[in-house]
Amino acid sequence: MDRSAKPSFNFVNLSHPDELKDEQTQLRIRRLAMSEVGRARRNPKTKPAKNETLLKFCKPVVRPAAIDHLGRGDVDPFALYPIDLDETSRALVASIFRGNSAHPRQLRGAWWPVGLSGVAAFYNVLANARLFQLKELTGAFVQKSDSLSLSMHSRAIRAMRERMEDPEHHASDETIGAVGSFMCYYVSYVLGKFAGWDHHRDAMASMVGMRGGVDNITDESLRITISWADLVGSFSQDIPSIVILPERWQASSRSPPGSPRLFNNISLRWKQRFPALMDWVTIFDDVNQLIMLDRGFTEKDKHLAETTGCWMEPTMVRLLAIRPLNNGSDAGNIMEEICRIGTMLFLAPIWRWLGASPVWTFTLTRNLIPVLHGYLIDWGELKPLLVWTVYFAALETRDARERSQFAFMLAVLMRGMRIRDWDKLISVIKSVLWMDHIFASSDDSIRDEVMSILSLPGTGDVTPALEEIEGDEAWPL
Structure with missing residues (x-):
């Protein structure tokens, strides 16, 4: 069989379907297709063969050595983040989910979606992630932020100020979630800056009041995060929490109904x-x-x-x-x-x-x-x-x-x-x-x-x- 009649395959690797809209990508596909057409015309005596150009969507290859060096793991390339991730922010995100990370796992399924809900909250998530990276490096919780953590936190402040310029956003889910992220930063699980935490707890109480009470917060992740942000600071200072328990927590701290009481x-x-x-x-x-x-x-x-x-x-x-x-x-x-x-x-x-x-x-x-x-x-x-x-x-x-x-x-x-x-x-x-x-x-x-x-x-x-x-x-x- 003539070699030219054998099927030939040309692969175009894409990391996201949106790349099909790119003019250069479309031009490359057209060129490959036309080259196959031209090859078939130049060989009229051969038996027609099916020539294909395949589009393959694949995850970008990340070298393991680079992961170890940068402290980053695989980050979902299709996830929707409030900001465009650069190498630094990508490494911080990866550190949150790394198996041996010092970052807390408790209630991550609640506060992480809230962190993704807006720019200010996300920058505070990155700021805290950096603080836990420092804990891994030093073996102890830090007493002050470094330049990277401060930079992320400063961006969170700027994003929050811009959002507060519009009165319609003063009591939105995104804004309340951002205030919760500031509470977590200031108590910080790490820094223990309770004055900043107290100030933001008052702000959150006012915003929740504008919504008609915490029961009107219908997003479950946000509702749990509000209670979590309040609890971590309250526990650290041994003061009563001001947020009523979420429904999911109501029965969790009591013995299962009907279970026998163990003697003590x-x-x-x-x-x-x-x-x-x-x-x-x-x-x-x-x-x-x-x-x-x-x-x-x-x-x-x-x-x-x-x-x-x-x-x-x-x-x-x-x-x-x-x-x-x-x-x-x-x-x-x-x-x-x-x-x-x-x-x-x-x-x-x-x-x-x-x-x-x-x-x-x-x-x-x-x-x-x-x-x-x-x-x-x-x-x-x-x-x-x-x-x-x-x-x-x-x-x-x-x-x-x-x-x-x-x-x-x-x-x-x-x-x-x-x-x-x-x-x-x-x-x-x-x-x-x-x-x-x-x-x-x-x-x-x-x-x-x-x-x-x-x-x-x-x-x-x-x-x-x-x-x-x-x-x-x-x-x-």
């Missing part, structure tokens, strides 16, 4: 001693039930944590809402406040495990110390709750002075409860609430410090204080 001796003792103080213990019972049922720890529940939220967010909102000290300074009110803070300190590492990052608890530990020192309370059979709270406060604090105070308190409590062995202390803590696959070996750092306090010679300053409280059920010294 601490809960029973609390209800026997304080039958009228049920705010905290009701939340405690729900947390105990959810943990015992492994709610939130299956693959399905972890997926929910990354999309619309799990039981953790509404539980934190409930704990922030109750304020026992506003009801008085009786022993029950003081103990309930200590247990409220202790529960949040216990849940904070679980929240991180589910994908939230960072989870700031420095305000919680700072608020706990004056309550522990300021009142003389007989804990009686509820003393395990006090030990449990102080233990998780010792784990969570990043302040050396606070850590020393909590370590000393644990040593005092061990002596008062006549506990000489560290493993027995951990058994007491586990009798309240515990998750072994999250807290296993968590005690390594604090154990040596506590045991060294207990082993101080009798001539030291600490041992007489420990001996003074031995057998005494009151706290503090």
Whole structure:
């Protein structure tokens, strides 16, 4: 068979169907087609053959070495972004979804669509992505933005100012979403600039009021993001959230209807001693039930944590809402406040495990110390709750002075409860609430410090204080 009669194939590779509209692309296709026609005319004696020009849509090839070098991954070339991505912004987007990224996974399925909804929100997403890149580089959360993060944030401010020039946009979904992105930047999960967060929360409250209330926000992703932006700042400062729970969160923090209540001796003792103080213990019972049922720890529940939220967010909102000290300074009110803070300190590492990052608890530990020192309370059979709270406060604090105070308190409590062995202390803590696959070996750092306090010679300053409280059920010294 004559070689010229064999089918020949010419491929035109395109990265997007819109490229068919390009004049140069159309010209190239016409030239290829006409060359085939001319070849057929020059060979009239050959058997007609079907000559084809194939159009193939394929994803642009990205060299793996370039991905590693730039810190970017595959970015969907067909996704609609509010801005044209350059190499820098493309790398920042990729860093959000990279498997080993420091960027938080929690509720990404909600805040990411909101981030794509407008220019201002998207630039803040990029600014935060850069902050988490810096965390990966330095091993710690940064205290200030670098030039790239500031540049992205500045662009967000300019875009927001332009949008606010039109009164019709003052309470639109896009504008409210942009305000939420500023709240996330200023609390920042990283920077902790609460003054900026407070200002934007007030702005969001005004905008939502202009819409007739949060129930009139019908976009689910935006509705959840509003609550999320409010919660992360509220938790960091230990103040009540001002946004009511989204419908998806309403039942998530409570035990499934009809499920049997698991027995907890601490809960029973609390209800026997304080039958009228049920705010905290009701939340405690729900947390105990959810943990015992492994709610939130299956693959399905972890997926929910990354999309619309799990039981953790509404539980934190409930704990922030109750304020026992506003009801008085009786022993029950003081103990309930200590247990409220202790529960949040216990849940904070679980929240991180589910994908939230960072989870700031420095305000919680700072608020706990004056309550522990300021009142003389007989804990009686509820003393395990006090030990449990102080233990998780010792784990969570990043302040050396606070850590020393909590370590000393644990040593005092061990002596008062006549506990000489560290493993027995951990058994007491586990009798309240515990998750072994999250807290296993968590005690390594604090154990040596506590045991060294207990082993101080009798001539030291600490041992007489420990001996003074031995057998005494009151706290503090």
